[in-house]
Amino acid sequence: MSGSIQVRGLSRTFHTTVRRPGFAGALKSLVKPERVAKEAVCDVTFEVAPGELLALLGPNGAGKSTTIKMLTGILTPTSGEARVAGVVPYRERERNARNIGAVFGQRTQLWWDLPVRESFAILRDIYGVPEREHRVRLGEFDELLALSSFWDTRVRHLSLGQRVRCDLAAALLHDPPVVFLDEPTIGMDVVVKEQVRGFLKHQVEERGRTVLLTTHDMTEVERLAERVVLINHGRLVLDGTLDEIRRRFGSTWQVRATLADPQAAIAPPPGIALLRREGPQVVFGPDGPGAPTVHQALKQVVERYEVTDLAIDEADLEDVMRAAYVQAEAA
Amino acid sequence: MTDGLDMPRRPNTTDRLGTSLKSLRIVWRITRLNFRAQLEYRSEFLLMIAIGAIWQVSVIVFATVLLTRFTGMGGWASQDVLLIAATRMLAHGLFVLFLGRVHGLARHIQEGVIDTYLVRPMPVHRQLQLSVFPTNAIGDLTVATGLMVGALTRSQLDWNAARISYLVVCVLGGMLLEAALFTAVACASLRFPAADYWGRWLEELLGTFGSYPLNVLPRAVGGFLTFGLPLAFVAYFPAAVLTGHGGDSGVPYWLAAASPLVGLLAYLGARLLWRWSLGHYSGVNG
Numbered sequence: 001m002s003g004s005i006q007v008r009g010l011s012r013t014f015h016t017t018v019r020r021p022g023f024a025g026a027l028k029s030l031v032k033p034e035r036v037a038k039e040a041v042c043d044v045t046f047e048v049a050p051g052e053l054l055a056l057l058g059p060n061g062a063g064k065s066t067t068i069k070m071l072t073g074i075l076t077p078t079s080g081e082a083r084v085a086g087v088v089p090y091r092e093r094e095r096n097a098r099n100i101g102a103v104f105g106q107r108t109q110l111w112w113d114l115p116v117r118e119s120f121a122i123l124r125d126i127y128g129v130p131e132r133e134h135r136v137r138l139g140e141f142d143e144l145l146a147l148s149s150f151w152d153t154r155v156r157h158l159s160l161g162q163r164v165r166c167d168l169a170a171a172l173l174h175d176p177p178v179v180f181l182d183e184p185t186i187g188m189d190v191v192v193k194e195q196v197r198g199f200l201k202h203q204v205e206e207r208g209r210t211v212l213l214t215t216h217d218m219t220e221v222e223r224l225a226e227r228v229v230l231i232n233h234g235r236l237v238l239d240g241t242l243d244e245i246r247r248r249f250g251s252t253w254q255v256r257a258t259l260a261d262p263q264a265a266i267a268p269p270p271g272i273a274l275l276r277r278e279g280p281q282v283v284f285g286p287d288g289p290g291a292p293t294v295h296q297a298l299k300q301v302v303e304r305y306e307v308t309d310l311a312i313d314e315a316d317l318e319d320v321m322r323a324a325y326v327q328a329e330a331a
Numbered sequence: 332m333t334d335g336l337d338m339p340r341r342p343n344t345t346d347r348l349g350t351s352l353k354s355l356r357i358v359w360r361i362t363r364l365n366f367r368a369q370l371e372y373r374s375e376f377l378l379m380i381a382i383g384a385i386w387q388v389s390v391i392v393f394a395t396v397l398l399t400r401f402t403g404m405g406g407w408a409s410q411d412v413l414l415i416a417a418t419r420m421l422a423h424g425l426f427v428l429f430l431g432r433v434h435g436l437a438r439h440i441q442e443g444v445i446d447t448y449l450v451r452p453m454p455v456h457r458q459l460q461l462s463v464f465p466t467n468a469i470g471d472l473t474v475a476t477g478l479m480v481g482a483l484t485r486s487q488l489d490w491n492a493a494r495i496s497y498l499v500v501c502v503l504g505g506m507l508l509e510a511a512l513f514t515a516v517a518c519a520s521l522r523f524p525a526a527d528y529w530g531r532w533l534e535e536l537l538g539t540f541g542s543y544p545l546n547v548l549p550r551a552v553g554g555f556l557t558f559g560l561p562l563a564f565v566a567y568f569p570a571a572v573l574t575g576h577g578g579d580s581g582v583p584y585w586l587a588a589a590s591p592l593v594g595l596l597a598y599l600g601a602r603l604l605w606r607w608s609l610g611h612y613s614g615v616n617g
Contacts, residue, residue: 014613074449075614097452109447111361113368113463122364125357126453154368 003085003099003177003210005048005071010080011234012041012066040066042234043080050177051208053200055215055225059325063234064214068180071212072102085178085210098127101171105183108155108167116151116158116166120173127174134173141169144199161192168199172209179203181213185220197223218317230324238324242317249324253294255284257301258309269300280308357453358461365464376466383427383470390416393542394478398485405547410485411574416542417482418498419566420475422505423537428468430510432459433517434534437527440520441615455609456602494573501569504591508565509537511597518601518608524615533560541566546581553581561597564590 018034020026041063048054056064069075071082073089073096082089089096102109110119124134142148145165150158158166164184171179181200185193197220203209204224215221221228221242228245230238238245254275262280273287284301286292292300294314301307342350369376394416397409404412439445439459448458483490512533519526545553545567557563563580568587571580580587 069446069614072450074446075612076610093449094452094454097450100450102447102450104443104446107443107447109451111365111368111462114364118364122357122361123451125353125360126451128353 003050003208004083005054005085005178005210005212006081006083007044007046007067007071008081010041010044010067010070010082011039011078012063012070012075013037013039013078039234041070041077041231044231044234044236046229046236046239048210048212050210051204052227053204053211053213053225055213055221055228056231057214057216057221057228057321058231058237062232064231065182066234067231068102068182068212068214072100072180073097098174099176100178100180101174101176102180103164103167103171103182103184105164105181105186108163109170110155110163110166112156113154115154116147119155119166120151120170123170123173129174133175137173137175138169141172141199144202145169145195161188164188165192165196165199168196172203176209178210179212181211181215183215184213185215185217193217193220200224218321221321222317230321232325245324246317246320249320249327252319252323253286253297254313255294255297255301256311256313257282257284257305257307260306260308264305266305269304272297272300354457358457361461362464365461369464369466379466380470380473383467383472384474385470386467387420387471387474387538389538390420390478390542391474394481398481405544406579407544407574407576408487410482410487411570411576412542412544413478413482414486414574415544415566415570417475417478418502418505418570419537419541420471420478421502422509422565423541424468424472424475425502425506426509426513427465427471429506430460431465431468431513432462433510434513434530435527436517436520436530437524440524443615445521445612446614449609449612456605488574498569498573500591501566501573504594505565505569506594507598508561508590508594511594511601512537512560514598514601514605518604521608521612536560537562537565543567544571544576546579557582561593564593564597 015035015037017029018036020029020034044063044067046054056067058064066075070077071084071089073093076090084096085099087096087099089100110116111122114122120134120138123129124131129137138147142151145168147165147169150162151166153162155163155166168184184200185196188196200211200213201224204211211224213220213224225242227241228238229236230245238248240248258281266274266277266282268274268284268287271287271291272284275283275285277283284297286297291297294312298310298312302310369379394413397404397412397416401409403409407415433456436445436459439448439462444462445455445459448455451458488494513530516526516530516533519529540548540552540556541562545556545563548556553563563582568577568580568582568590571577572584572588572590577584577587586593
C-alpha cells in the first residue's frame with residue numbers, strides 16, 4: 001500500500017463566541033452572543049511522498065494540530081480533501097486507523113493502569129497482528145528504544161521520556177505505512193530526544209514509513225526533515241526543502257569588524273547595511289532581498305576596509321524559522 | 332489522488348460472526364486486564380467498592396424506613412415499593428458495570444483522550460467503556476442484589492417463569508434507558524463539555540425519585556418524569572405491571588408494559604445521536 005499523504009485545499013473553520021471585556025460585556029455575550037468564524041486551517045495543499053519525512057512547522061496556534069487531526073480522522077474538514085494511504089480519513093475512520101500510527105506528545109494512548117507490555121498485547125489484538133510478528137517487532141523496538149527495562153511497569157509510573165518511547169512503539173506495532181507525530185519530544189531530556197530521533201530516522205530510512213512531524217525543536221527538524229511545510233494563521237506560507245528555506249529566510253548574518261582606523265568613514269557595499277558602530281567595531285548585516293551571503297559579505301568587507309579582527313554570527317535554523325515566522329506574520 | 336484505492340470487500344455473515352467473536356475476545360481480555368490492574372491496588376479497590384455501596388445509602392435508608400415504619404405508600408404495599416427500588420438499583424448497577432463510562436465524558440474530552448480513541452480501529456464508545464474497570468459497580472450491585480432478594484422474599488406475588496423473565500427484561504430495559512439518558516448527556520458534552528454537569532443532576536434525580544411510586548408526586552412532576560425525563564420507565568412502570576398497578580400508573584397499560592422496549596428504543600436512538608455527535612466532534616483547543 002502506498003503511504004502517501006495528499007492534501008488539497010483543506011480548510012477547517014471553528015465557530016466561537018466573542019468574549020467582550022468586563023462584567024457588562026460578559027452579560028451582553030450571554031444575552032446576545034456574537035458568533036464568529038475562525039479559520040483554523042485555510043485552503044492548505046501539500047503532499048508527502050511515500051517514505052518521506054515532512055516537518056509541519058508554525059508558531060503556536062498556526063493550525064498544525066488541526067491539520068494533523070483532520071489527517072488522522074479525528075476532525076472532519078469544513079472543505080477540501082485529504083487522502084492518507086489512499087483512504088479519506090474522516091470518512092473511513094477505522095480503515096484509516098489501520099494505516100496510520102499517531103503519537104500526540106502530551107497524551108498517551110496506553111492504558112494508564114496496565115503494564116506497558118499488556119497495553120502492547122491489547123493493541124496487537126485490536127490490530128490483529130500475528131503473535132510471531134508482534135514478538136519480532138517488539139524486539140526491534142526494544143533494541144532501538146531500550147523498552148524492556150520498564151515495559152513491565154504500569155504506565156502511570158513511567159517518566160515522560162519512557163512513556164513517549166512506549167507510545168512511539170505502540171503507534172508502530174501494527175506496522176503502519178504512515179505515521180503522524182505531534183510534538184513527540186516535547187519536555188524530554190536531550191539523551192532521550194536523541195534516542196527518539198534515531199528511532200524515527202530508522203523508521204523512515206530503513207522501514208520506508210511516511211512521517212508527518214510537528215515540532216518546535218529546530219534541531220529535530222535539522223536532523224530529520226529534508227522538507228518543511230510552514231503554516232501560519234491556518235495558511236500555508238512555504239513548502240520547500242531546508243536549503244530553500246535557508247536561502248529565503250536565512251540571511252540574518254552579522255559581520256563584526258574591528259577597524260584599524262576607528263575614525264574611518266563607512267560606506268557599505270551594495271546589499272550590506274551598517275547596523276551599528278561601537279568605537280572601532282562596526283557591525284554589518286544584510287540589506288534587502290539582494291543581500292550577499294555571509295561569505296561574500298565577509299570578502300567585500302575585508303577588501304573595502306582595513307580590519308584587525310573579524311567575527312561572524314550566522315543564523316542557525318532557529319533564527320531562520322524565526323525570520324520566516326516574522327515575515328509570515330507581516331504578510 | 333488515486334493511489335492505494337483498494338476498495339474493501341463487503342463482509343458476509345461468516346465474516347461478521349468472526350469479527351464479532353474477535354471483538355468479544357478483545358473486550359473480555361481488556362476487561363480482565365483492567366480488573367486485575369484494579370485488584371493490585373488493594374486499598375483503592377476496597378475503597379471503590381465501599382463508595383459504590385455507600386453512594387446508595389439513601390436507598391438503603393429509604394428501604395429500611397419503608398419496611399419498619401410504613402405499611403405502604405400511595406396505595407402500594409411496602410414490599411411492592413421495595414420492588415421499584417430494587418429494580419432501579421439493579422438496572423443502575425448493571426448500567427454502571429457495562430455502560431457507565433459515558434458518565435463523566437467531559438474529562439476524557441478535556442484531556443484529549445477521545446482523540447486517541449479516534450485513531451484506533453475500534454468503536455469509540457466501546458473504547459470508552461473499556462477505559463477502566465468500574466470497581467464501584469461491585470458495591471452498587473451488592474446493594475442492588477440485597478435489595479432485590481429482600482423485595483422478592485417479601486413479595487406476595489407468584490414468581491413464575493413468565494414474571495421472572497419479565498422482571499429480568501425490565502431490569503435490562505431500565506439499564507438501557509439509564510444508558511440512553513447518560514449517552515444523550517455525553518453527546519452534548521462532545522460539543523459543550525460543561526454539559527457534563529447535567530449528568531450529575533441526572534444521577535441525582537434518578538437516585539432521588541427512581542425508588543418511589545410516582546403517583547405520590549404532584550401530577551406535573553410525575554408527568555415530567557414520565558414524558559420529559561422518562562425515569563418512570565426504568566422501574567416504576569415495570570413494578571406497576573408486575574404488582575398489578577399497571578392500570579392506574581398514569582399511562583395506558585400497554586405503554587407501561589412496554590417499558591423494556593422503550594428502554595431499548597431510547598438506547599438505540601441515543602447511540603444514533605452518539606454517532607452523529609462524534610461525526611461533528613470538534614475537539615478542544617482546535
